Amino acid sequence: MAFNTQRVNCGLLNIQSARNKTSEIRDTINDRQLDLYAVTETWLTDLDSAAMKEMTPVTHSFVHNPRSIGRGGGVGMFVSNSVKKVKKCKTPIYNSFELLQVECEIGGNKLTIVSIYRPPAASVSLFIDEFELYLETIDMVSTNIIVWGDFNLWLDDTKARYVQLFIETIAMFNLINIVDKPTSMCGHIIDLVLVDTSSDLVRDLYVDGVCSLSPVHKLVSFKVITFRSTRNMDCDTLLLLIYDMIMEQQSDLCCHSSRKRSECHECLYTIYNSVMRVEHEKMCPLTSKKIVVKEDSPWFNxxxxxxxxxxxxxxxxxxxxxxxxxxxxxxxxxxxxxxxxxxxxxxxxxxxxxxxxxxxxxxxxxxxxxxxxxxxxxxxxxxxxxxxxx
Incomplete structure (x- = not known):
């Protein structure tokens, strides 16, 4: 049983050109303490190293896939150094959308994060077909998955045939969109966050349209960094407490006769897990922590x-x-x-x-x-x- 739980702050925004918003992007990451920040329509190329350096805080790294042909487009993600085993995955190239697939480890669990950008002019039917082909390439059994980005689909228009087809497609992979508020200034849900239907990965999702860096899109975020404080944990006291409670509960919870009770490993294991979970929660509760990042900015006055x-x-x-x-x-x-x-x-x-x-x-x-x-x-x-x- 794993008790170490790590939560990360995540953000998603169609940035519509990152070159002229480098300071604002970095401030957004620092002010909101974002560990994972996905941006679409970066309009960056591999030659924009100065812009990438300027907008990336010292506590983060930036991975991206620029548009291979033509101008515009591009998807990227800022990843905090606290996120472990970060790996950018090689993915197929599709005609109807751009993507960036990143694998990492959070709280000891493997997580696959997929950032999507579908241009408005791209065929919706082609996108749904290609998106289904792409989802078939992902191992959704041994990994947790988040698929997010600017899909440019009015998902709130549930009567539209293409919306129904899209929902049916993601449902085949046990995925569901959890964004339920408009993410565009025109009042439609076009930026999506897809997670497994049985997953509780994403909590406290919030759509913020007040201070967005985009004239069209709102910032989608979910928070907060949480961790277990072990300062108050006394291992010796915890072990004695567990032993005493197991002895007390065994007679009530064990379904075997008293003669075979000492050999009942499954019941003892169940009781141990139950007691350990409760007592560990008391001694090491989940706590929130605010981290202040200080940038090295010699020009700041x-x-x-x-x-x-x-x-x-x-x-x-x-x-x-x-x-x-x-x-x-x-x-x-x-x-x-x-x-x-x-x-x-x-x-x-x-x-x-x-x-x-x-x-x-x-x-x-x-x-x-x-x-x-x-x-x-x-x-x-x-x-x-x-x-x-x-």
Missing amino acids: DEIRRAKNDKKKKERLWRRQQTDQCRVAYTQARNYEKKLISRRKRDFYQGKIEQAGPNMHKLYKVLDNLTGNKKKHKLPEGYSDSELAN
């Missing part, structure tokens, strides 16, 4: 701090009152902070480049810091350990 505080103040006011006046005030504060950060960063790194002057070593050090490039020192191949050491 008091002016930006004041602008950031003003933006958060207006955000809280908008959440309370939900008026157009509050929305405009928040938008102005957010845009001012964005311009201030952009100008400050530009001036800071321009000064660094000017300080480097003709020194190419210093110049490339500044550029590597901007783009996130790290030099990898590789040892020569084809040598034994002793030859390489010599």
